[in-house]
Amino acid sequence: MNTPLISLSGIRRAYRTGDEEIEALKGVTLDIAEGEMVAIIGSSGSGKSTLMNILGCLDQATSGEYRIAGRAASSLDGDELAALRREHFGFIFQRYHLLPELNAIGNVEIPAIYAGIAASSRRTRAAALLARLGMADRTGHRPGQLSGGQQQRVSIARALMNGANVILADEPTGALDSRSGDDVLEILEELNAEGHTVIIVTHDPKVASRAARIIEIADGEITADTLTREGGRAAGRETQGPHQKRSPFRFGAALGEAFQMALVSMWAHKLRSFLTMLGIIIGIASVVSVVAIGQGAQSKVLENISSLGTNTLEIFAGKTFGDVRAGKITTLVVNDAVALSQQPYAAAVTPTVSRAATVRYGSVESNALVNGVGAAYFTAKALELEQGSLFNEADVRTRSQDAVIDANTRDTLFAAGEDPIGKVILAGNVPVRVIGVVKTSQTGFGSSGNLSLYMPYTAVQTRALGKTTLRSVILRVDDGYDMRDAENAVTALLTQRHGTQDFYILNTDDIRETITSTAMTLALLITAIAVISLVVGGIGVMNIMLVSVSERVSEIGVRMAVGARRSDILLQFLIEAIIVCLIGGCLGIAAALGFGSLLTALSSGFTVLYSPGSIVAAVICSTLIGVTFGYLPARSASKLDPVAALSGE
């Protein structure tokens, strides 16, 4: 006799529970030839399933040697064992072990998916197998819609999907009524007649009597091995070697399969998938909207900064900002401005005075700030002319009573469409003629509601204030000079003129720097919040994925039994995590966009700026979260022991 298909010698299998060691198999020696139909019979707990799992390469013996077609099982690695289960063995379980979310065809084709068979050809084969087993009209049914006998036929078809040189049936009729049980046994006999080697495990002598060879096992040892019929052995089938390695093209296809499988299982557990996503939805939505609001605020602030004018120093009376005695200091005068304007670094210098006044036109009356300024003011402050013209140096010298008003004042005093140019309005009790309109300046933060008038400072000093002290001097530094140097020079010059430093200088560059650095801090804060919420979302995903892995232990066991590699299981769970996070991310972005438009609709104070960059980043982030936080659960799924997983139910 040449090499037997299956050869066991001295196989032992010990289970360790706590300190106790149970020996389920105590040295089993056994040969099974190609094409045999063997029944292994024994009472419950005698070690039949343990033996079966070792035969099917789901489990490894503690000691002893198992050879399949001459190759030692102990010399094979995980992928090679998976390949044997996939190509060589076909399992039939007492409890069918079908995947409930797949229909009959879907269940039957699983082994072919892991073998990398193209979708159309495996569908055809699965349908043909089901038809052959009398299930042609049930191919679209889920296991829940099938009787026990029908489910067992589906599982037989699944076992045959990749050829199944050896069919291993562990109590295949145990859960069936005697009629369906007989049908199943008939199918197994037929398959044996076609050349499949069939090994049936049972505790039922009637079932065992269908086999040509009956092996009795008791307490982990073989007690009898009898041939009931001689010559019942079929011709035998050609043994297939382990399947070749997957090509890169196959890997792409496998990725697509894993993708589909993930979608099916997510769809089958909608609530769980949604709960898994929830953390990501909230995380991404909050990140995208917080960033958008932050960017909106920042762009507003930057707009305000640019209205401060560039390269300007503003010199105020008083030792520091908000000095209460500033009003009593009378040393800051027009001559200071004149002296400053003669300095080489001064591009434009203008004194400013100001007073509050009631402005009136016709019957309309409002409070306004009357700014007495020099002609250079408008360039220094970068105010934009909307209508009419500005006053010039000559107007300043002649104390002209022309005024430039801002757009706010125009809109308040004049009816819409009325041309304000040339109109005479009252500022306090002084009549002034409007010669121009400038854009409302955003100087203050949120003070844009105030009305402003600009007049020659000479006119304001003499006609309204009656004193010669200034509110401030604004100096625009020439482009060729450093702001810091100019500020020092101004300080030196004025200290010398006043005898003491009774003024302070606001440097717009300083303000800009302060605001920019504040904005940066804000951006950093936002980023920190974003990272935290994404990590929290990711941990949520990991948690639910871990729970879902422990919920799906038996599914994983079945997949491994029909030949899934550990890497297939890893990929499946990883892809599920990524899909969950990607869909969650997209929903989160949609939520953020909805929230933003709601916010802008409800209040005009918010500017929400969505940058495409932040949205792309959000999508990338959610994918990364899926990979990062999905890896651990996916790995723990792929590390499961197939035997433990199968009996875990």
Ligand code: ADP
């Ligand atoms: P059978 O299938 O013949 O009913 P099993 O092969 O399932 O028997 O079990 C044989 C013996 O091994 C039993 O005593 C059982 O308690 C023990 N056993 C089986 N699986 C395990 C396990 N995972 N851990 C500990 N003991 C086990």
Ligand code: MG
């Ligand atoms: Mg058993």
